[in-house]
Structures are given as C-alpha cells and as structure tokens.
Amino acid sequence: MNNTQSTELIFEMSRHGRRCHRLPACDVPSKPASELLPKKYLADRPPPLPEVGEIDLIRHYMNLSARNMSIDTNFYPLGSCTMKYNPKRHERIAGFPGFANLHPLQDDDTTQGMLELLYGMQEYLKEISGLPAISLQPAAGAQGELTALFVAHAYFKDKGQHHRTKVLVPDSAHGTNPASAALAGFETVTVKSGADGLVNLDDLTAKLGDDTAVFMITNPNTLGLFETQIKTITELVHAKGGLIYLDGANMNAILGITRPGDFGADMQHYNVHKTFTGPHGGGGPGSGPITVRDFLAPYLPAPIVRKDGERFYLDYQMPKSIGRVRSFFGTIGILFRGYCYIRTLGPDGLKDVSEQAVLNANYLRARVSEGFEVPHPGPCMHEFVATARALVREKKIRAMDVAKRLLDYGYHAPTVYFPLVVPEALMMEPTETESKETLDAFADTLLKIKGEDPETVRTAPHTHVISRADEVKAAKEPVLRWTAKHAQTGPAGAVTAGPEVVTREW
Numbered sequence: 008m009n010n011t012q013s014t015e016l017i018f019e020m021s022r023h024g025r026r027c028h029r030l031p032a033c034d035v036p037s038k039p040a041s042e043l044l045p046k047k048y049l050a051d052r053p054p055p056l057p058e059v060g061e062i063d064l065i066r067h068y069m070n071l072s073a074r075n076m077s078i079d080t081n082f083y084p085l086g087s088c089t090m091k092y093n094p095k096r097h098e099r100i101a102g103f104p105g106f107a108n109l110h111p112l113q114d115d116d117t118t119q120g121m122l123e124l125l126y127g128m129q130e131y132l133k134e135i136s137g138l139p140a141i142s143l144q145p146a147a148g149a150q151g152e153l154t155a156l157f158v159a160h161a162y163f164k165d166k167g168q169h170h171r172t173k174v175l176v177p178d179s180a181h182g183t184n185p186a187s188a189a190l191a192g193f194e195t196v197t198v199k200s201g202a203d204g205l206v207n208l209d210d211l212t213a214k215l216g217d218d219t220a221v222f223m224i225t226n227p228n229t230l231g232l233f234e235t236q237i238k239t240i241t242e243l244v245h246a247k248g249g250l251i252y253l254d255g256a257n258m259n260a261i262l263g264i265t266r267p268g269d270f271g272a273d274m275q276h277y278n279v280h281k282t283f284t285g286p287h288g289g290g291g292p293g294s295g296p297i298t299v300r301d302f303l304a305p306y307l308p309a310p311i312v313r314k315d316g317e318r319f320y321l322d323y324q325m326p327k328s329i330g331r332v333r334s335f336f337g338t339i340g341i342l343f344r345g346y347c348y349i350r351t352l353g354p355d356g357l358k359d360v361s362e363q364a365v366l367n368a369n370y371l372r373a374r375v376s377e378g379f380e381v382p383h384p385g386p387c388m389h390e391f392v393a394t395a396r397a398l399v400r401e402k403k404i405r406a407m408d409v410a411k412r413l414l415d416y417g418y419h420a421p422t423v424y425f426p427l428v429v430p431e432a433l434m435m436e437p438t439e440t441e442s443k444e445t446l447d448a449f450a451d452t453l454l455k456i457k458g459e460d461p462e463t464v465r466t467a468p469h470t471h472v473i474s475r476a477d478e479v480k481a482a483k484e485p486v487l488r489w490t491a492k493h494a495q496t497g498p499a500g501a502v503t504a505g506p507e508v509v510t511r512e513w
C-alpha cells in the first residue's frame with residue numbers, strides 16, 4: 008500500500024490564478040452580477056476555493072482514494088458484513104441507460120423493463136426465504152427490521168392484541184435489533200445465550216408471555232453458529248401467540264440449503280448488499296427487503312410490484328398498509344445487482360456459494376485456532392469469533408491492537424468487540440470469494456502479529472496517514488472541512504480561512 012506517501016493537500020497546492028480550464032471570452036452581451044442581483048445577496052469576496060491545475064487536482068483525488076481500503080484492493084474479513092467480491096458485470100448492467108436514466112415518477116407503461124426485474128427479484132427473494140409476501144422498500148437491514156416491527160405492530164393492533172408490547176432479543180444479537188424494537192415503540196427484553204453460544208431455552212421460556220410480540224433471532228447467529236433448536240424455539244414463541252423475526256444478515260451461510268420460512272420464521276429481512284453483492288463499504292447504499300407470511304402481507308409498505316397478464320404495475324391499493332418507509336421503490340440499483348447475481352448463479356450456484364462460504368470460514372477458523380482461542384465449538388457456519396483475551400493477559404495486546412496492526416499488512420480488520428458475549432472478540436467472515444492462498448496469508452499474518460513486539464502492535468498502524476482516530480468522535484462529530492495553515496492568499500482573498508471554518512491540521 009502506498010498510504011505512507013505524504014500527499015500535499017489541495018489548499019497548499021493552491022496558487023492564485025491557476026485553473027483546470029479557461030472559458031473563451033464571452034461573446035454575448037453580459038452584465039455584472041451587481042446589476043442583476045440585489046446587493047444583499049452578493050458575497051463581498053470569492054469563495055475560499057483552492058486554485059489548481061488539472062493534473063494536481065487529479066493527483067490529489069487519486070492519492071486520497073489510495074488511502075481507502077476496499078474489497079477491490081484488500082482482503083476484508085469484516086465479520087457479519089459479508090464483504091464478498093462485487094462482480095463488475097453487475098455495475099455495467101445497473102448502469103444501462105434504460106435503468107440508470109429512469110425517473111421514479113415515470114408512468115408504469117414506460118417502465119415495464121424495470122418493473123419486470125423488480126417483480127422477478129420479489130419472486131426470487133420469496134422463494135429463497137420460503138415466505139410468500141415481500142416488500143423491496145427498506146433501504147438497509149436495520150430499516151427492514153424496523154419495517155417488519157411496524158408490520159407486526161399493525162397486525163397485533165388489527166387483532167386487538169394491544170397487550171403485546173415486548174420484543175425479545177438474544178444477547179448475541181446485532182445492536183440494530185434492540186434499536187429497531189425501541190424505535191418501533193416496543194420494550195426490549197434480552198434473552199441469554201448458553202455456554203454453547205446458542206439461545207438458552209430456559210431463559211427464553213421464562214421470558215415468553217402473553218405480552219410477547221416478537222422474538223428476533225439471527226440464524227445462523229452472530230457467533231457463526233446454527234441455532235440447532237430453531238424448530239423448538241419457533242414453536243415455543245408461536246404457542247404464546249408471538250411472531251418470529253429472522254435477522255437474515257447471515258443468509259450467505261444457508262442459501263438453497265434451508266429456508267427461514269421452513270424453520271418457522273414469520274418475517275425476515277435480507278441484506279441484498281451483503282448476500283447478493285451490492286458494493287457496500289463505507290455504509291451504503293443498502294437494500295433490506297423483507298419477506299413475511301401471508302397473514303402479514305396486507306400491512307406491508309405500499310406499493311408492491313404486481314403482474315396482470317403480461318403487464319407489470321405498482322399496486323398502491325393496500326388499505327391496511329403501514330405506508331411508505333422510503334421514497335419511491337427501494338434502492339433499485341442494488342436490487343438490480345442482486346437480481347443479476349441470482350440469475351447468473353441459479354439455484355445450484357447459490358447453494359454452492361453458501362457451501363464455499365462455510366468451507367472457507369471453517370478453513371480459516373482452523374488456521375486461526377493455531378494461535379488464537381475460538382471459544383465456541385466448531386464447525387462454524389459462514390463466520391466465527393476468536394478472542395484476543397489470552398494476548399491481553401500475556402502481552403497487554405488487545406483485539407483493537409491486533410485489528411490496527413493488520414492494516415499495516417494490507418488487510419482490513421475483522422469486526423472487533425462484537426458480538427458482546429465474547430470478550431476481546433475478533434469476528435471473521437472470509438466469504439466464498441477468497442482463495443486458499445489469501446486465507447493462508449491472512450492467518451500467517453495474524454500468527455506473526457501475535458509474536459511481535461507488543462509496543463509495535465499497540466501503536467499500530469504505522470503505515471497510514473491517520474493512526475488512531477477517536478472513533479466515537481469521528482462518527483458523531485466528523486470534521487469534514489479542512490483549511491490550510493500556509494495557504495497562499497491571492498489578492499482577491501481566494502484562499503482564506505473564515506472564522507466559521509473548522510480548522511484541522513492533518
């Protein structure tokens with residue numbers, strides 16, 4: 008990686024009068040802005056923009072982009088995020104002018120091609136989950152959760168069951184599960200996992216009651232383990248009149264092998280950007296369709312794509328619908344990519360994806376176990392969770408230090424400190440698209456880091472422009488503007504840092 012390269016920042020490159028382009032002299036009558044607009048709307052000086060030539064501008068952005076980690080440049084075993092290769096053919100197809108140039112307010116008669124693809128995607132996702140109704144609208148897994156909980160709420164309200172106020176969530180769940188439950192107005196109750204990492208049935212039974220609305224379960228769970236008692240779990244919840252919500256973020260492990268609808272789920276979300284290859288580093292764009300049982304279908308967000316003979320149309324006639332959860336029809340660009348993926352692979356290909364994903368995870372698990380404890384017994388599904396707790400004891404090296412040191416070797420870090428039930432967690436999901444050589448090289452690097460001088464590991468990364476940011480501050484109070492310390496100020500005051508500009512020296 009060439010992240011060490013010191014890049015002159017663009018404000019410092021600025022020289023008064025330098026330009027990427029020059030316009031020909033104006034050959035039509037013109038007036039100065041001061042004659043066209045009232046004075047109060049006019050700035051008293053030009054905006055503080057850098058003045059650079061085109062080559063410097065290009066180098067600036069190219070160098071910045073090389074500081075990024077992506078699946079196209081680095082192995083990216085970020086557990087639970089399914090960072091698999093994104094086939095480039097999907098990009099080309101999603102960019103076809105017939106799709107990319109559509110306007111969302113066009114009439115159905117002029118968008119039949121798009122509607123046909125969306126209809127096809129609805130059919131495939133229903134089939135893969137074993138649930139007969141769908142909404143493509145949610146823009147992410149988390150929004151799928153929230154949407155499904157709204158649907159459950161509307162259903163119980165319709166049935167007069169106002170007393171169902173609680174959503175049960177295992178302690179190994181993704182943080183979005185309790186957050187969605189709270190946002191939907193439910194009270195969250197945590198269900199404990201046993202030492203085996205699976206839902207503890209005694210604790211579940213104790214917490215189930217007439218007030219249970221939904222049990223949200225992730226299967227395979229975030230420890231990469233299949234909930235072997237899933238049938239019993241769904242029966243217990245149904246016996247109390249509750250619904251089962253399946254967090255489908257881990258569908259990459261079970262495509263074509265088992266279906267949530269078959270093991271008792273009433274609703275589930277997909278993360279199309281994870282399982283079906285939407286590029287999603289850096290948080291988006293996502294697509295989180297939900298599939299549900301027939302009796303929940305009337306409450307789904309409208310519109311839904313339907314077919315009448317040969318014609319496709321958007322159906323808004325859903326009087327019990329919870330309404331929209333997103334503008335227009337969902338993240339269509341990601342749905343198109345997912346559609347291409349499903350059509351390319353077919354049922355056997357999808358099953359192969361899951362088998363290879365599970366095989367890769369088990370291979371990596373075995374290699375990582377040579378130097379790190381993996382607390383839950385294998386075999387695992389598509390991912391596994393190791394712990395750095397022995398390293399903390401022996402060398403005062405934490406999971407975060409290992410993660411940061413991996414960056415020096417050109418690897419994106421695994422997910423750390425999640426799930427919460429494993430201390431010093433390092434959660435790894437290699438996905439099916441990686442070769443044995445990549446997995447071996449990564450495992451060898453982890454083992455090497457374990458043997459390194461602790462100070463080197465604790466102060467990593469050493470090869471990146473930014474070493475360790477305050478992650479909470481970086482997320483909650485990002486400083487997105489930068490101004491130069493030594494910028495050249497042109498006579499017109501072209502480059503100046505006004506008092507309102509947050510200044511940060513990198």
Ligand SMILES: *Cc1c(COP(=O)(O)O)cnc(C)c1O
Binds near residue numbers: 088254256257293294
């Ligand atoms: C990624 C993930 C989510 C949330 O999905 P987003 O698309 O990121 O909103 C929920 N649950 C699990 C287990 C996940 O891995």
